[in-house]
Amino acid sequence: GIPMEIIVGKMFKLEIWETLLRSMRAGEVAEFWCDAIHTGMYALVSRGMRRIAEGRDPLEGQKHRCGMGNMFDYHSTGYEDLDELQRTPQPLIFIMELFRVEEPSAYKRDTWAMNKEEKLAAVPVLHSEGNRLVLRKEFGLAAEKYQEAVICLRNLQAKEKPWEEGWLKLESLVTPLVLNYCQCQLELGEYYEVLEHTTELLQKHKDNAKAYFKRAKAHAAVWNEREAREDFMRVAQLDPSMAAAVKKELKLLGERMKTKNVEDR
Incomplete structure (x- = not known):
């Protein structure tokens, strides 16, 4: 340990x-x-x-x-x-x-040992480090940076009243970090991790098209065809600009399911 x-x-x-x-x-x-x-x-x-x-x-x-x-x-x-x-x-x-x-x-302090101001200052640094690691395709390390930033913000949120101004400001910083974390997990093949975090995010933000899209891809990866199609259709409804991406993913899903059905016979 x-x-x-x-x-x-x-x-x-x-x-x-x-x-x-x-x-x-x-x-x-x-x-x-x-x-x-x-x-x-x-x-x-x-x-x-x-x-x-x-x-x-x-x-x-x-x-x-x-x-x-x-x-x-x-x-x-x-x-x-x-x-x-x-x-x-x-x-x-x-x-x-x-x-x-x-x-x-x-001593280089871990984020848990920082005060409020230090945690807020650390978040954009961790976010940038995560983005840099993604460009280098180091998805595991990038996910750790995003996760550390989220923990900083969640710790600060614990001191605020849910859904009030201070809490909402922090939540607006949490959401893109969670989505980035989930994208890394998709790249790493950790599909159930993606399902867990996107579902949790959608419980708070029911109209987040990017969260539905990532969850749909995770569902598709673990052969949850019905759930994947439902989420992809929801993406198209919420954000028409993503219609082409949805169409492409639905085509891929159909081809994968067709191949799987043939193999299962």
């Missing part, structure tokens, strides 16, 4: 970890016993780390309130063992290894 990074002095939820790390030397492995009074936030910290390991946004589903308030909103961390620990706090033993210590000037 990837070592965890902690920025000392940035109000990390589990402050005791900062205290423990300050007592260690680079390369040292140490075991610490911590009383329950110091471990009350461990369930929330562990939840975020598990979500990151699963490739999910650690702030996914949160409302505009503190971490504890979000947990009480849903009555669960989403993990049974963490829920039990939250119900019955207990002392914990942490085994920690300190790989290295960096000076502030040498």
Whole structure:
């Protein structure tokens, strides 16, 4: 796995970890016993780390309130063992290894560690880097850049009220990034990933022709003929300028389905 990074002095939820790390030397492995009074936030910290390991946004589903308030909103961390620990706090033993210590000037912060202004400034940079990688046909790396930019914006959106002005401004930046991400996934053959993200996008933006077009291509790729035709026809209705592209894709779909039907006999 990837070592965890902690920025000392940035109000990390589990402050005791900062205290423990300050007592260690680079390369040292140490075991610490911590009383329950110091471990009350461990369930929330562990939840975020598990979500990151699963490739999910650690702030996914949160409302505009503190971490504890979000947990009480849903009555669960989403993990049974963490829920039990939250119900019955207990002392914990942490085994920690300190790989290295960096000076502030040498550290390149990840987007999760940035403040609002820094995240907003990072988004167009990530967008441009993604576009540059697409031109070089490095679709996997480009998708990572687009995804990182989306996570920045989603984190900022979590602090806004849905569908109000601030939220909508951020959403207008999210949409093209998600579409670019989906195009990369089409190029990579990750069709179900495309179906998931375009469907989610269309739940919020029902008239987005580009989202329908990408979803239609993903449906066609996994042999969902009816769904593909429905989405392609929806594209033609929403954006007549895409009629020629739709006609071409429908012709390709018909030919592929005809070939498949012959092979299946």
